[in-house]
Amino acid sequence: MGALDGKVALITGAGSGIGRATAERFAQEGASVFCVDIDTVGGEETAATVSGIFSRADTGDSDEVDAVFAECESKLGGVDIAFLNAGIAIGVANMTELSNELYTKIMRVNVDGVFYGARAAIRAMQRRGGGAIVATSSLAGLIPFQLDPVYDLTKHAVVGFIRSIAPTLVPLGITANTVNPGMTDTKIMTDETKALFEKVAFPLMPASQIADAVLSIVTTGRTGECWVCQPGRDAEPYHFHEVPGPRIKGASGRRPPGQEIGEWAMGSDG
Numbered sequence: 001m002g003a004l005d006g007k008v009a010l011i012t013g014a015g016s017g018i019g020r021a022t023a024e025r026f027a028q029e030g031a032s033v034f035c036v037d038i039d040t041v042g043g044e045e046t047a048a049t050v051s052g053i054f055s056r057a058d059t060g061d062s063d064e065v066d067a068v069f070a071e072c073e074s075k076l077g078g079v080d081i082a083f084l085n086a087g088i089a090i091g092v093a094n095m096t097e098l099s100n101e102l103y104t105k106i107m108r109v110n111v112d113g114v115f116y117g118a119r120a121a122i123r124a125m126q127r128r129g130g131g132a133i134v135a136t137s138s139l140a141g142l143i144p145f146q147l148d149p150v151y152d153l154t155k156h157a158v159v160g161f162i163r164s165i166a167p168t169l170v171p172l173g174i175t176a177n178t179v180n181p182g183m184t185d186t187k188i189m190t191d192e193t194k195a196l197f198e199k200v201a202f203p204l205m206p207a208s209q210i211a212d213a214v215l216s217i218v219t220t221g222r223t224g225e226c227w228v229c230q231p232g233r234d235a236e237p238y239h240f241h242e243v244p245g246p247r248i249k250g251a252s253g254r255r256p257p258g259q260e261i262g263e264w265a266m267g268s269d270g
């Protein structure tokens with residue numbers, strides 16, 4: 001028995017790196033895998049490896065994203081797992097040198113793509129009666145990353161978005177989490193970056209380590225979490241600090257209960 005027997009998983013960015021490794025891991029666990037990528041060659045290679053289906057889409061285009069979710073539903077019967085993983089880096093540290101074109105390009109894939117994918121996934125999973133969404137953020141979604149600040153911006157956006165939708169999806173039986181990998185040996189890293197890490201003997205993770213983490217995330221049933229992956233450690237959810245709450249009193253003379261307006265507004269009582 002595989003952990004994902006009978007499940008259908010749609011994976012974006014499945015043509016390479018973390019997406020490909022996760023497609024392989026999911027297939028080993030019995031899932032039917034629907035591979036999406038803008039790169040037809042890589043996407044078809046992955047689909048062939050996992051006996052899955054490939055469909056080309058640009059995740060920054062909402063019509064194309066809706067179309068691949070519809071195709072997955074019609075060909076495989078539904079969507080149980082959506083791994084919203086397609087992403088790019090731009091490696092521009094000096095903001096004065098960043099063109100509008102490059103800025104828009106990364107925002108489309110890394111932010112628009114996750115929103116379009118999550119929206120299509122929620123619609124499909126409502127028809128299915130539940131499901132699991134995992135979006136690939138990054139360690140750069142939790143810490144500063146001076147080498148590529150706009151990449152950092154997009155990955156923080158993914159963290160905030162997924163944590164914000166997760167509570168609203170609980171009644172629908174849909175979980176939403178992020179995976180936040182550190183440095184992983186894939187094509188997204190330039191040869192210069194890889195050489196730099198090699199020089200200081202900092203180990204890069206294999207993409208298979210992130211795939212294992214994604215499998216753990218979708219099988220726990222937990223939601224609203226951001227799972228950090230680092231070399232030599234098991235993946236684990238990041239613990240966010242509470243923000244300081246307001247120092248105000250309600251009509252009763254006591255701190256107003258958060259339930260009335262939402263715990264999110266309250267922060268810590270300290």
Ligand SMILES: NC(=O)c1ccc[n+]([C@@H]2O[C@H](COP(=O)([O-])OP(=O)(O)OC[C@H]3O[C@@H](n4cnc5c(N)ncnc54)[C@H](O)[C@@H]3O)[C@@H](O)[C@H]2O)c1
Pocket residue numbers: 012013014015016017018019036037038039042057058059060085086087088089109136137138139180181182183184185186187188189
């Ligand atoms: N490799 C790392 O060190 C690392 C660390 C943290 C997060 N990540 C994230 O992991 C995810 C996967 O990246 P990877 O490391 O496997 O890199 P990768 O370059 O090997 O794979 C990315 C895949 O996304 C696809 N893609 C790019 N733009 C697309 C678009 N518009 N529509 C559809 N597909 C598109 C590419 O064709 C490629 O197949 C990305 O979101 C990346 O930001 C990577």
